[in-house]
Amino acid sequence: MKAIQIATYNKNIIRALLGLKTVEKSAGSPGDDEVLVKMHAAPCNPSDIAFIQGTYNIVKSLPAVPGFEGAGTVVETGKNTGHLLGKKVSAFVQRDTDGTWAEFFVVHRDDLIVLKDEMDPDQAACFTVNPFTAYGLMEIALLRESKAVVQNAAGGQVAAFVRLMAAENGMEVINIVRKKESVDVLRQAGARHVLYENDEDFEQQLRGLCAELQATTAFDAVGGPLAGTIFNSLVPDAELVIYGGLSGKPVENLDVMGPIFQNKIISGFNLIDWKNELDAEDFEKISGFLQDKFIGGTYKTKIQGSTTLDKIVKGLRGYIANMSAGKILIRP
Numbered sequence: 001m002k003a004i005q006i007a008t009y010n011k012n013i014i015r016a017l018l019g020l021k022t023v024e025k026s027a028g029s030p031g032d033d034e035v036l037v038k039m040h041a042a043p044c045n046p047s048d049i050a051f052i053q054g055t056y057n058i059v060k061s062l063p064a065v066p067g068f069e070g071a072g073t074v075v076e077t078g079k080n081t082g083h084l085l086g087k088k089v090s091a092f093v094q095r096d097t098d099g100t101w102a103e104f105f106v107v108h109r110d111d112l113i114v115l116k117d118e119m120d121p122d123q124a125a126c127f128t129v130n131p132f133t134a135y136g137l138m139e140i141a142l143l144r145e146s147k148a149v150v151q152n153a154a155g156g157q158v159a160a161f162v163r164l165m166a167a168e169n170g171m172e173v174i175n176i177v178r179k180k181e182s183v184d185v186l187r188q189a190g191a192r193h194v195l196y197e198n199d200e201d202f203e204q205q206l207r208g209l210c211a212e213l214q215a216t217t218a219f220d221a222v223g224g225p226l227a228g229t230i231f232n233s234l235v236p237d238a239e240l241v242i243y244g245g246l247s248g249k250p251v252e253n254l255d256v257m258g259p260i261f262q263n264k265i266i267s268g269f270n271l272i273d274w275k276n277e278l279d280a281e282d283f284e285k286i287s288g289f290l291q292d293k294f295i296g297g298t299y300k301t302k303i304q305g306s307t308t309l310d311k312i313v314k315g316l317r318g319y320i321a322n323m324s325a326g327k328i329l330i331r332p
């Protein structure tokens with residue numbers, strides 16, 4: 001089969017992209033608890049970019065096929081997976097095996113979701129990561145009975161799902177973006193509170209809104225000084241949940257008075273850990289709930305275009321230049 005492979009990690013993003021090579025290799029055959037999936041499409045997420053740079057939590061043995069997420073059809077099964085033959089599935093592959101950026105990929109049965117028939121195949125390619133992440137984040141805000149949440153990287157897809165779920169729960173969202181043009185895009189899409197992080201009075205606006213709307217939960221995907229500013233702007237008893245590090249920088253600016261005298265806390269969220277804490281029945285229920293939202297058309301991942309395995313470098317450069325425009329799908 002044809003696959004994308006990296007031979008080394010490279011922190012420099014241009015070099016990391018240029019290190020993506022198209023190779024011919026065996027599709028492999030599934031072990032007892034695995035299946036072989038014929039890939040329909042796979043997205044590129046920020047975690048995939050961090051992976052090829054060698055800056056992500058998951059480090060695989062090299063050479064490796066990147067791609068943590070994707071969808072397709074099961075074409076071969078193992079001893080314990082015969083019931084999955086022919087099923088349409090979405091997969092999340094973070095084990096030390098080849099990933100999804102290939103014509104075929106092998107996946108453990110615990111790492112896939114069997115899809116309802118009506119699920120759109122392109123939407124299925126982006127189903128296992130962001131919708132569940134937003135769901136898990138919203139559970140935190142709901143448990144805290146927050147009336148409002150703050151989020152940065154608000155033009156991204158996790159943030160878009162957070163907005164939808166917050167609206168369904170009567171919760172306000174204070175959205176923060178890094179590009180001026182994203183303010184209008186989000187407002188036109190119906191977001192009420194959108195702040196541009198480089199405005200001179202950004203911090204003042206953020207503090208004002210947090211107090212007015214009583215924002216007691218914030219979701220940070222960026223880190224760096226912005227994370228500290230958000231934390232400092234939250235009202236007492238609030239929680240900042242860190243779930244991404246898009247700036248590549250450690251959290252800065254944190255006012256120590258918050259944790260000491262205002263009972264503010266910082267926590268982290270990781271999808272895999274969240275999933276592992278759920279029992280299988282609860283996960284199935286959440287998966288069914290989310291799939292119905294997609295099938296009904298309420299939830300949708302924004303997809304800006306697609307590329308092929310052969311043209312992956314060009315395709316991914318387009319995504320990195322404008323991530324808020326939506327995902328790029330890699331097709332075999």
Ligand SMILES: NC(=O)c1ccc[n+]([C@@H]2O[C@H](COP(=O)([O-])OP(=O)(O)OC[C@H]3O[C@@H](n4cnc5c(N)ncnc54)[C@H](OP(=O)(O)O)[C@@H]3O)[C@@H](O)[C@H]2O)c1
Nearest residue numbers: 046133153155156157158221243244246247270271323324
């Ligand atoms: N912890 C978990 O389990 C988990 C699970 C899923 C996702 N995540 C994380 O969630 C974050 C968002 O993922 P996604 O798939 O929603 O992203 P996405 O749809 O690809 O969009 C990324 C968004 O982040 C913005 N952005 C990129 N770099 C930034 C920076 N340095 N400062 C501020 N904003 C920046 C982009 O804005 P521009 O358009 O201006 O570039 C874009 O709006 C990522 O960090 C990802 O790794 C974590």
